[in-house]
Amino acid sequence: MASRLRPLVPALRAIPRTARLASIQSPAVVARRSLSLKSFFTTRKPKSDPFTSQFEPVLEPANLFHPLSKSPLPPIRTKAEWIGKHGNCPVCKEHTVEEKKAPVFECPDCGYPTHCSEEHYHMDKENHKHVCGTLREVNEDEHDLRSGRHLKEFEFPGPQNRDEAINMSNWDTFLYTRGFNSMNSERSMRHVSHVLTYPLTIASVLHQASPYQLGKDLTVEGLKSLAALRHTLHPPVLPGLTQSQDLRVKATHTVRIFCLGARAESHLPPHIYMQLAYLFPATSFQLHFIGPDAIPPHTKSKESHQHVHYEQLTFVYDNSRYEAYHAEAGPFNPYYDVFFLFSPGLAHPATKDMWKPTIPLLLDTKCAIFGTGFDEQDVMNDVNEIDSAGYELDWLMKPRENAFRSLKHEVNLTDVRQSAQCNWGIWGIRGRRYDVKSAE
Structure with missing residues (x-):
């Protein structure tokens, strides 16, 4: 036996140590799916050895704060230039100065161009301090993403064992029970939440472990609609199998998720949405x-309609307005179809007219419709717009804060005093159903 094993020794020695370690890792570690954002943010070329760190850090963790115009990273310097051309000095804006000047003076505490001059900065310093901390946080987050460090927080877990419960009360409990790498800082949590807010917002509504409960968040009609969807998403265990058996059931049902007015959610790499699929192993998704x-994502194709297949997911990208897509997508079934409108701007002057022909079509399907907003005011504007339109509908979910909103702030570059969080709030509606009763 020893003579038969001996020829393998030189071969093993020829394999780099990191590769040998990977071959003996536990299945849970091997299944961890890595999302590398370095290709987007780094300015260094990869080294030739694939088993060593591919990138050298451009910035150290203790050196993340830089005034935007003096950043060592070109994309951030470009942002400073854009603000200088298109932004507004709040003092000039509020005092209706005839000659309004662009913000070129950078706050020494947050690094953002905030005012047209140091004089106006000191005049407005008392107001600026309310947003200064958020701007500095965003500044350091942007530098961290592009720092070239190993982004361990973006190494996502693979499939979940059937007997492992998932807690979806909030980001912390979900990431822990799903086996994500430990988030050692609030910054890492912000990075991850910003990437996963779209698939997890969907999952948190549809999953049987949803944090949204009857009475507090859901109406009776909302529970009915979600019960229909969950009947498809969580099929009963096959005869002869128990929940404790770690066996994967082949996906036998297809649930269609329609994201209308899609923007950033359509640009995510397909494997990000696998975190949604892993929560429903017995279901395939379109x-x-x-x-x-x-x-x-990562395409230069100008085709108006495209399909992308990725494991148990099928992605359909269509550049048409929903009114043109509706007939092609039908018929609809409340057990298999659901709509999501991510920050649609139903009440925004620039977009409200575009949504008017769409909402009645959605309500006619009698399928669940969920929408989000980037802050409380945005959510309530959309809700009030729906209420005032006189639609025949039932409310499924009361407007509330989204448990899986992005924790990262997005700054309005034309007015850096304003910032928002992606998918901050959530609400739900459905076309009204009428119960038929026999006449006595």
Whole structure:
């Protein structure tokens, strides 16, 4: 036996140590899916050895704060230039100065161009301090993403064992029970939540472990609609199998998720949405991204309709308006179809007219419709717009804060005093159903 094993020794020695370690890792570690954002943010070329760190850090963790115009990273310097051309000095804006000047003076505490001059900065310093901390946080987050460090927080877990419970109360409990790498800082949590807010917002509504409960968040009609969807998403265990058996059931049902007015959610790499699929191993999904900005990630194709297949997911990208897509997508079934409108701007002057022909079509399907907003005011504007339109509908979910909103702030570059969080709030509606009763 020893003579038969001896020829393998030189071969093993020839394999780099990191590769040998990977071959003996536990299945849970091997299944971990790595999302590398370095290709987007780094300015260094990869080394030739694939088993060593591919990138050298451009910035150290203790050196993340830089004034935007003096950043060592070109994309951030470009952002400073854009603000200088298109932004507004709040002092000039509020005092209706005839000659309004662009913000070129950078706050020494947050690094953002905030005012047209140091004089106006000191005049407005008392107001600026309310947003200064958020701007500095965003500044350091942007530098961290592009720092070239190993982004361990983006190494996502693979499939979940059937007997492992998932807690979806909030980001912390979900990431822990799903086996994500430990988040050692709030910054890492912000990075991950910003990437996963779209698939997890969907999953948190549809999953049987949803944090949204009857009475507090859901109406009776909402529970009915979600019960229909969960009947498909969580089929009973096959005869002869128990929940404790770690066996994967082949997906036998297809649930269609329609994302209307799709923008950023359509640009995510397909494997990000596998975190949604892993929560429903017995279901295959079709994700329909519909809207002029629905473009597959990493493609230069200008085709108006594209399909991308990825494991148990099928992605459909269509650049048409939903009114043109509706007839092709039908018929609809409340057990298999659901709509999501991510920050649609139903009440925004620039987009409200575009949504008017769409909402009645959605309500006619009698399928669940969920929408989000980037802050409380945005959510309530959309809700009030729906209420005032006089639609025949039932409310499924009361407007509330989204448990899986992005924790990262997005700054309005034309007015850096304003920032928002992606998918901050959530609400749900459905076309009204009427119960038929026999006449006595």
